[in-house]
Amino acid sequence: MSSIVIVGTGIAGITAAETLRAEGFSGTVTVIGDDPAHPYRRPALSKDLLLGVMPEEKARLRGADYWSERGIEFRTSVAVISIEVAARTVRLDTGEELPYDALLLATGGRARSIEHSGGDAVYALRSMHDVAPLRGAIERTNSILVIGAGLIGSEVAATARTLGAEVTMLEAAPAPLHRVLPPQIGALYEQIHREQGVALHTSVQLTGLESDGAGGVRATAADGRTWSAGAALLAVGMVPNTLLAERAGLAVSDGIVVDEGHATSEPGVYAAGDVANCPNLVLGGRHRTEHWNSAQAQGAAAARAMLAGLAGAEAEPAREVPWCWSSQYGLNLQVAGWPQADDEIVLRGDIAERDFTVLTRRGGRLVGAVTLGRPKDLRAARVLIAGCPTIDPALLADEGEDLTALSQRVPV
Known part of the structure; x- marks a missing residue:
């Protein structure tokens, strides 16, 4: 009986597991993740969960018995620490070794950080476990300094204003959401944030983020300007989690390099979601997307590719045009x-x-x-x-x- 191991309990990993069963795979399916939480709606982190209008239970994607009912072994709070590609086994931090016939790496990413001396007053928002501390800081200090006006930073700024906090947002680019918006729309969102009371500063070259000596933080720009708040959120992008792949000798370049069928450079090993650097079948070249919907689509495509590989067939490439959404005000x-x-x-x-x-x-x-x-x-x-x-x-x-x-x- 064939065995498939999936590393990562985010939307790419769980969609792959569900697709395997939906496509009739009868072998063993094991999903492993170091996150202690069961799968949840990650887009809600900066919006409904942080705002407090959605309880954690409502954010969860599947019920407690969902996996066992489908014959899927689902393990949280467990990390894969190494892959033996020749032996086709993974080693867990519990000391166990699991064999696989196909392995999917859906390891996602982590919040990018910058050097700072702001201590515990500096926060990130990447997992459900980041929500309560960040919300607590916003409510306790009634002020927040948001570093970065991309999707996460802009949404947290909007949520914090809805909670009544004073918000200062600093962005290195000329406008918020500069990576994804034409300048005319970036200018509109700059106007919207300012209408809502956000102190938005663009084209800021940040040179320091440190404690203000009173429990809060102070940011300093190259031109000498400074801004202070009770807490700070670093929203400066994400870094794909490629360490496991690197240790196994897989090709890595801004993510795990995969082909049109999500196969990596090592036989039997696949990757999908935020961590996968894929061929762009629409524009040409390569791309790595960081969107919920793309991770979901890639998880399904990778599952079908693994099944094709186990059957000695070629996977059908998927031409996906990625999309995302942002809710603000x-x-x-x-x-x-x-x-x-x-x-x-x-x-x-x-x-x-x-x-x-x-x-x-x-x-x-x-x-x-x-x-x-x-x-x-x-x-x-x-x-x-x-x-x-x-x-x-x-x-x-x-x-x-x-x-x-x-x-x-x-x-x-």
Whole structure:
């Protein structure tokens, strides 16, 4: 009987386990993770969980008996410390060795840090266990300094303002969400945060983060400006957890390098989710996505690839256009594809009215979409990005053309 081991209890790992059973795999499936919590909705960390409107139980994805009912061994608070690729075994921190016929690494990532001397007043937000300490600090001090205005930083800033705290947000780029938004939309979100009372400072070159001597923290910029608060959140991105793969001799470059079927450089070993550096089957080149939906899709694709590999067959590559969303101050921003700040844009709607779809083009092709309040447009844009990238921009800009109908009508 074949055995599959999955390392990582996030959405990529659990989706892979579920897909294996849904596809009829009858061998043993073991899911292992060092997180003591059972799988939960990670996007809720910076929003409903931090705000306190969603209890931890509601954030959990599966009930206690879910795994045993499907014949899946699910082990939390257990770490895989090494992989023996020749012997096809993994060693656990319990001292056990588990054999595998196929192994999936869905090890995710950890919050990126910076050097600081702010002590216990500096927080990160990556797991459920980070929520209570951060919320406690916000409520206790009624002020927070958010370092980084990306998705996590912007959402925490919005949540902290909703909780009534004073918020100062510092961003190295010229605008919030600079990595994923065209400048016109970045300017809108800068305006939105300031309307909500956030002291937002952009183009900040941070040179120090230290204790203020009174239990809080003080940040210093290269131009001499300083900002203080009762606590600070570091929201400066994530680092893929590749150490286990590196120790096993797998190819690693900004994540674990995989092929179109999520296979790594070692036979029988696969990777998916935030940690996987994958071929970009839409634009070419490679990419590593850090979105919930992508991790879910990759977990399913990796499971099918493992089953194909065990059967001696080739996996069917999946052409995925990634997407994500961000909820701030009741506004639902959605982003698809690979938009960049310097892309050409095609506008539908009105940015100032906060009701729009922005389609982004690069080198004559459609590469991304950003919507506010138009979820149907985002779904259609994903189809067009994947299948009809050179579509006439005049057609895209015509509000008389329904994007959903267009995505169904135009040959792809």
